[in-house]
C-alpha cells in the first residue's frame with residue numbers, strides 16, 4: 331500500500347505552485363463528479379437535459395452538472411485564465427489573461443451514453459499556457475500541452491496524469507477520498523493483439539481501416555498470422571485506460587458518414603489530452619495522416635480522426651493510409 335498522494339507527487343515535480351493548485355482543483359472536481367455520478371439515480375439525473383422528472387422538475391444531465399462542478403471548483407485557481415469545455419459553446423474567460431496564466435480544456439463527463447446502463451465514464455483534461463499579456467488565443471496545437479489527464483469512474487475512481495515524461499495513475503481511496511499512487515510509470519506495450527472500434531460503422535470506413543480490421547479479424551489464417559481480440563466500451567476514457575494497462579489500439583477514424591464534421595471525437599479536450607498521455611506512455615497517436623499533436627486547431631470544438639495506442643499497430647495503419655491508392659478520407 332502506497333502513501334504517495336497526488337499532492338506529494340506534484341510537490342516533488344517542482345511545478346509552479348499555481349499549476350499544482352489547478353491540478354488539485356481538477357482532482358477535487360473529479361472526486362465530486364465521481365460522487366455525483368454514483369448518486370445519479372437517486373437525484374433523477376440520468377436522463378436527458380430536457381426531460382421532466384417524476385416530480386415534474388426539469389432535469390439537468392450529469393454532463394451539465396459535471397461541467398458546473400469543474401467551473402465552480404477550478405475558478406478558485408488564481409492563475410486560471412480560461413475554460414474550454416465540451417458543454418459550453420464559447421470560451422469562458424475568468425480574468426484578463428497574463429503571460430503564463432493557464433488555459434484548461436476539459437470534457438467534464440465523457441462517454442455519458444454509458445450512464446443509463448451503469449458502465450464506466452470519465453473526465454478528460456489538458457492544460458496549456460497563455461503566451462503573452464492580453465492574448466486570448468486558445469487554439470494551440472496539442473504539443474503545447476503542459477499536462478494532460480483523465481479520471482475514470484469505474485469500479486474504482488482513478489486519476490491518471492502526465493506532466494510530460496511519465497504517466498502516473500492514482501486510485502481514490504474509498505473513505506478518505508485521497509488519490510494514492512497505485513500505477514507508477516504506466517506504459518503502452520509496443521505490440522498488441524487487441525483492437526477497439528465501433529464495427530457497426532464498417533459500411534462507412536475507408537479502404538485502409540477496412541484492411542486493418544479485416545486482417546485482424548482473419549486471425550491466424552490471415553496475413554497477421556495470429557488471433558486478435560476486440561473490445562468496445564463506447565467510453566473513450568475506459569478504452570484508453572485499458573490500452574495503458576494491457577495494450578491495444580483505439581480507432582475512431584474519420585469515415586464517409588462523419589467526414590463533413592471532421593470525425594467524431596473532439597480535438598482539444600478528447601484527442602489531444604489522450605494523444606499526449608499515450609505518447610508519454612510509449613504509444614503513438616495519429617489521425618491516419620499525421621500526429622494528432624501537430625494539428626493546428628480551427629475551433630474549440632473541432633472534431634478529428636483518432637487512431638492511438640500501441641506504436642507498432644498505429645504505425646501499421648498509418649502505412650496502409652500512405653500506400654493506399656484510393657482517395658481516402
Ligand code: F6P
Pocket residue numbers: 440441442443528564565566567582594595596600
Ligand atoms: O465522445 C464521446 C464518446 O462517448 C467517446 O467516449 C466514445 O469513444 C465514443 O463517443 C462512442 O461512440 P459510439 O457511440 O459511436 O460508440
